[in-house]
Amino acid sequence: MACSSAWRAPRLSPVLPASKFSVRSNDRNRPKEKDMMFAFAARAPLAAGFALALGAIPAMADPSPAAIGYAQTILVDIGMKPAVDxxxxxxxxxxxxxxxxxxxxxxxAVRAALDTIQPEFVVQEKALILQAATDLANKMSEQEIKDTAAFYESPTGKKFIQAQAATAIEVxxxxxxxxxRLSTDLLDRLREELKKKGLSF
Incomplete structure (x- = not known):
């Protein structure tokens, strides 16, 4: 299937390679993905703040399987895993x-080939989620991460996640x-302050 060799997965770089087989982010036929990604984006401040806070915490001893399990629960609750899925x-x-x-x-032939190779990439996804959960569990004690998972699983935690998402949209x-307004107001105020000193631009 020579034509498929031109396809490349999106990379985390400023410029994506031009390709007729590159994945388009504006595909109208993917409402489910858009809805899920939008929902996760609305919770992004929560997830990002969580990640930034953990990034500043020294790593602890290798986490236990139980701690990793709690971390996986957290990744589901805050929307990271569903988005990756x-x-x-x-x-x-x-x-x-x-x-x-x-x-x-x-x-x-393409459908059959994709069905054949899909499990390879499912394994990669599972490994990615496991690594993310391990990294998270590595930043907290087992009791701390257990308590965190319990909070997100509680009625109050679930309500907080919903409220945080709604608040993010409103903000x-x-x-x-x-x-x-800021772009105009800043310029106007700068000119006012410079004018007091006999300067202008």
Whole structure:
């Protein structure tokens, strides 16, 4: 399947390589992924703050399997794992669509080939989640991470996650207009202050 060799997975770089088989982020046919990623994005301040706080904490002894299990529960509750779970199926679907669009006669072969190779990448995803959970568990004592998981699993914790997500959306709605005003107000105030000193630009 020579045509598929041009496809590349998105990389974490400022510029993505141009390719007719690259995964498009604006695909309208992926509402489930968009909804999940939006929901996770709304909780991103929680997850990011969590990650930043942990990044400043010295690593502890190797975490126990129980501690890693608690960490995995946390990753599910704050939306990290559900968001990651959507990446592989979405990319497989997009890759199949892109290849078949160019080579429709390969439709059945492409579907069969993707079904064959998918388990390889499922293993990679599981390893990634396990590593993330291990890293998290490595930053806290087993009791601390157990208590954290218990909080997120509790009615209060679940309500907090929902409230935090809703608040993040509301704050984003406030920040946009404020940012627009800020660009003008800062310039006006700078000119006012410089004018007091007989300066202008």
């Amino acid at each position: 959507l990446i592989l199926p979405s990319m497989l679907t997009q890759l199949e669509r892109d290849v078949v669009q160019t080579r429709p006669e390969l439709k059945d 984003n709605g406030l920040v946009g207009p404020w940012r627009q």
